[in-house]
Amino acid sequence: xxxxxxxIPLKWGMLIIAIIDTILDVLGSVALxxxxxxxxxxxxxxxxxxxxxxSIIHLMGCIFIVLTIWVQNRIFLLIYGVSGGLxxxxxxxxxxxxxxxxxxxxxIIQIIIFVFGIYFMVCVVFWYYKHEN
Numbered sequence: 001x002x003x004x005x006x007x008i009p010l011k012w013g014m015l016i017i018a019i020i021d022t023i024l025d026v027l028g029s030v031a032l033x034x035x036x037x038x039x040x041x042x043x044x045x046x047x048x049x050x051x052x053x054x055s056i057i058h059l060m061g062c063i064f065i066v067l068t069i070w071v072q073n074r075i076f077l078l079i080y081g082v083s084g085g086l087x088x089x090x091x092x093x094x095x096x097x098x099x100x101x102x103x104x105x106x107x108i109i110q111i112i113i114f115v116f117g118i119y120f121m122v123c124v125v126f127w128y129y130k131h132e133n
Contacts, residue, residue, distance in 0.1 A: 001126045010127050014069055017120045018062035024113045025055040025087075028106070032094065035103035054090045058083040065124065068131070077128045081121065088117045 004013020032051050061083030064076035091110045098107030 001123070004123055010123065010130065011069055013123055014065050014127055017123060018066045020116065021062050021120060022059060024109075024116060025058055028091070028094075028109050028113050029055055031105045031109045032103070035098070035106040051090060051094065054083075054087050058087045068127070072131050074128060074131050077124055077131070080124055081128075084117060084121050084124070088114060088121070091117065 002010060004010050004016060008016065029052055061080035065080045067073075068076045091114045094103075094110045095107050095114065097103065098110060
C-alpha cells in the first residue's frame with residue numbers, strides 16, 4: 001500500500017492518522033464521561049481514568065507518528081503500535097460493557113474508534129516496512 005485512502009501519499013497519511021486519532025480519542029473520552037453513571041460508584045471513575053490515561057498514551061503515540069514524517073525511526077512507529085493496540089483493547093472492553101449496560105453513545109463511538117484504529121494500524125504497518133532502519 002503506497003497511498004492512504006488510495007489518494008494521499010502514505011507519508012502525509014500519517015499526519016491525517018494522528019489528527020483523526022486525536023479527535024476520536026477526545027470524542028471517546030467525552031462520550032464515556034456522559035454515559036457513565038457516577039452516583040456512588042468509584043469503579044466508574046476508574047474506567048474513565050483508565051480511558052483518559054489510555055488516550056494520553058495514545059496521543060503520545062500520535063505525536064511520534066508525526067515525527068516519523070521527518071525523522072525516519074522505526075521505534076516511533078512501534079510506540080504508536082503499542083499504544084494503538086492498548087487503545088483497541090480498551091475500546092473492545094468499552095464496547096462490550098457499553099452494550100451490556102446501555103452506554104449507547106460510548107459503544108457507538110468506540111465501534112467507530114475500533115474500525116478506524118484497525119485501518120490506521122494497517123497503514124502504520126505499511127509505513128513501518130517502508131522505513132529502512
